[in-house]
Amino acid sequence: MVTWSKRGGVRPEAGMRPFVAPTTLTKVDFTDLTPDPLAFLGQAATIQLEAFEALARAVIEAPTFADKEGLSAAAGVALRKHHALIAELRREGVEPVSMMEPFASGAERFREVIAGSTWHELLLGIHVATGFLDEFFVRLSGGLPTELAGRVRGILSEAGAGPVLAGILQSSIAAQPGLADRLALWGRSIVGDCLLVARSALREAERPSHVHDEAEPVFTELIAEHTRRMDALGLTA
Amino acid sequence: MVTWSKRGGVRPEAGMRPFVAPTTLTKVDFTDLTPDPLAFLGQAATIQLEAFEALARAVIEAPTFADKEGLSAAAGVALRKHHALIAELRREGVEPVSMMEPFASGAERFREVIAGSTWHELLLGIHVATGFLDEFFVRLSGGLPTELAGRVRGILSEAGAGPVLAGILQSSIAAQPGLADRLALWGRSIVGDCLLVARSALREAERPSHVHDEAEPVFTELIAEHTRRMDALGLTA
Numbered sequence: 061m062v063t064w065s066k067r068g069g070v071r072p073e074a075g076m077r078p079f080v081a082p083t084t085l086t087k088v089d090f091t092d093l094t095p096d097p098l099a100f101l102g103q104a105a106t107i108q109l110e111a112f113e114a115l116a117r118a119v120i121e122a123p124t125f126a127d128k129e130g131l132s133a134a135a136g137v138a139l140r141k142h143h144a145l146i147a148e149l150r151r152e153g154v155e156p157v158s159m160m161e162p163f164a165s166g167a168e169r170f171r172e173v174i175a176g177s178t179w180h181e182l183l184l185g186i187h188v189a190t191g192f193l194d195e196f197f198v199r200l201s202g203g204l205p206t207e208l209a210g211r212v213r214g215i216l217s218e219a220g221a222g223p224v225l226a227g228i229l230q231s232s233i234a235a236q237p238g239l240a241d242r243l244a245l246w247g248r249s250i251v252g253d254c255l256l257v258a259r260s261a262l263r264e265a266e267r268p269s270h271v272h273d274e275a276e277p278v279f280t281e282l283i284a285e286h287t288r289r290m291d292a293l294g295l296t297a
Numbered sequence: 298m299v300t301w302s303k304r305g306g307v308r309p310e311a312g313m314r315p316f317v318a319p320t321t322l323t324k325v326d327f328t329d330l331t332p333d334p335l336a337f338l339g340q341a342a343t344i345q346l347e348a349f350e351a352l353a354r355a356v357i358e359a360p361t362f363a364d365k366e367g368l369s370a371a372a373g374v375a376l377r378k379h380h381a382l383i384a385e386l387r388r389e390g391v392e393p394v395s396m397m398e399p400f401a402s403g404a405e406r407f408r409e410v411i412a413g414s415t416w417h418e419l420l421l422g423i424h425v426a427t428g429f430l431d432e433f434f435v436r437l438s439g440g441l442p443t444e445l446a447g448r449v450r451g452i453l454s455e456a457g458a459g460p461v462l463a464g465i466l467q468s469s470i471a472a473q474p475g476l477a478d479r480l481a482l483w484g485r486s487i488v489g490d491c492l493l494v495a496r497s498a499l500r501e502a503e504r505p506s507h508v509h510d511e512a513e514p515v516f517t518e519l520i521a522e523h524t525r526r527m528d529a530l531g532l533t534a
Contacts, residue, residue: 116353125394136376139369157362
């Protein structure tokens with residue numbers, strides 16, 4: 061089970077985080093909000109497919125081969141995560157498509173939200189959304205059956221697009237006056253949508269208003285990580 | 298060194314082909330037209346990147362999750378080939394970008410040619426172009442230094458997009474009257490562009506008209522394979 065403390069403390073970047081060893085003290089735990097394994101895998105697989113498609117668009121629109129190399133490697137990671145998750149669905153004896161379709165319309169809305177109107181907005185959209193949601197699903201996976209939880213954590217913890225996206229965005233921001241302001245605004249506008257996606261992943265049967273309270277400290281920490289991610293780009297979150 | 302006979306004979310599908318053991322008898326050999334290793338790797342890497350981007354577009358535009366699964370796996374294979382080839386460039390001590398840029402404008406023209414105006418035309422464009430060019434570069438790699446030739450053959454021989462593209466196209470053709478005629482016309486129009494790309498990969502310094510004669514039997518066989526590929530879809534090549 062993945063645990064964490066309210067304090068956060070010093071941790072490496074989300075994408076680079078090694079497996080977190082279980083602790084006996086869990087200050088904040090929302091793993092009783094983890095949905096059944098099939099729904100979890102279906103939604104997580106759908107989100108990784110969205111991440112792949114968004115990164116593929118970023119590759120296609122990239123102005124240089126150097127940018128294409130880093131972005132395509134990141135697209136490959138999202139693709140591996142997607143295929144590993146649908147392999148878990150097959151292992152559970154279900155056809156992956158049937159568990160992804162309930163999330164198709166939500167994913168499409170989310171795709172439109174992060175796409176933005178420029179290549180840099182697309183990059184920041186992916187950075188914000190995958191940074192937030194990859195970490196959210198890693199944490200939520202703590203409520204899955206033990207063995208599955210371990211495999212899912214292994215799948216989702218592979219270092220993703222964060223470093224390459226941050227690198228390209230940092231150099232673009234340094235080179236283009238005015239870009240930082242536009243991107244800061246854009247980054248703020250996406251967090252709300254990430255929260256909606258995350259909330260939609262919580263176990264439905266137990267989602268009266270009080271469980272939102274239970275999940276709130278998690279969202280608070282994920283937003284704090286988002287702020288650190290934006291800070292690292294020199295953007296005000 | 299990869300060799301082949303004029304007769305062709307019975308062989309498994311191009312993408313599925315196991316490594317071909319060297320034979321002592323080489324009836325048709327154009328490996329003296331293989332360019333220097335850096336140019337070969339640069340162009341082959343550029344073409345695999347194009348294949349990845351085209352397959353990624355096919356994933357993005359795919360109407361179902363089932364189609365996305367097969368196409369995205371194929372995109373992953375093209376991506377692995379691309380990254381393995383640029384790793385070979387790094388191993389040779391050069392920056393991959395510098396060896397890909399000479400092929401950028403040709404690749405862009407080629408991309409526009411195979412894209413088509415519909416999803417099915419895109420799929421057939423990728424099927425025709427990767428079927429033709431993957432096999433062409435495998436054969437041309439026979440003229441590289443021995444160790445590099447073996448590694449490149451290993452990289453390029455991984456089963457690619459052929460089976461998944463053929464599967465989707467076959468079921469679409471069966472379901473949509475009139476699609477076969479339009480696709481047959483489309484497929485014919487792409488072969489010429491594949492030939493242009495292939496010819497542009499031949500060693501420049503030795504490319505007077507007589508070497509075209511030398512390469513001609515190879516192109517004849519590649520076109521015969523194209524015809525078999527179209528036949529398998531029920532399309533007249």
